[in-house]
Amino acid sequence: MSERCYKCFKPANSCLCRFTKELDTGIKFVFLMHPKEAKRQRTGTGNLAHISLKDSEIIVGLDFSKNMRLNELLNNKRYFPVMMYPGEDAWTAGKEGFGETLNGRTLLVLILDATWFCSRKMIEHNPFLLELPRVSFSGQYRSIFTFKHEPKPEYISTIESCYYFIKEMQSAGLVDKALEPEPLMTVFKEMISLQLRAENERILGIRPNSHNYDAKYNKLREIPKFDD
Secondary structure, eight states, X not given: OOOBOTTTOSBGGGOOGGGOOOBOOSXXXXXXXXXXXXXXXXXXXXXXXXXXXXXXXXXXXXXXXXXHHHHHHHTOTTEEEEEEOOOTTOBOTTSTTHHHHHTTOEEEEEEXXXXXXXXXXXXXXXXXXXXXXXXXXXXXXXXXXXXSOOSSTTOOOHHHHXXXXXXXXXXTTSSOTTOOOHHHHHHHHHHHHXXXXXXXXXXXXXXXXXXXXXXXXXXXXXXXXXXX
């Protein structure tokens, strides 16, 4: 087995950490990670977001109602906890009064880090999460995650959610406008390119095939040239 980086969970010779940069946004991001996602850190973006965002945390589980760490954070008066989840009553950068509602408290943003199917299961096990104030986006975004297909084009990855949320909070004056969040997208793009190259090498027989069946994975993938 090849040596592995224990931060980004990639093989040491393709470590992504050199593309990351710690960002101090003034927001505390907490990633509620489904156990299946925790096992798939090689393809997940939650861990890359965690590496990149100062003071962020990952909490792995399915039922968080009695999770000591999460309850400690939710009951800490210095935080204003919100759930990143769409809804008509969700706060967005386009709504007035959000800054006044924070009243000097640090924004604590909970993000489900899971597939969309597993996310629904997590909500079923944790209905209390949707009782928290919700945050969402003012804009409409499309994922650049060409390595996999989401159920709908507007479904974006965890790291993209953080990136666009930070950008919108900057526009609302709730995150320092001098902060440059682009490193989040830089490491994400590198991850996509790395995974597509690895997939092509498996198809070409350059590296062992880790899939249980080959029919779905026998077509070479184009490596995107992302615009700067």
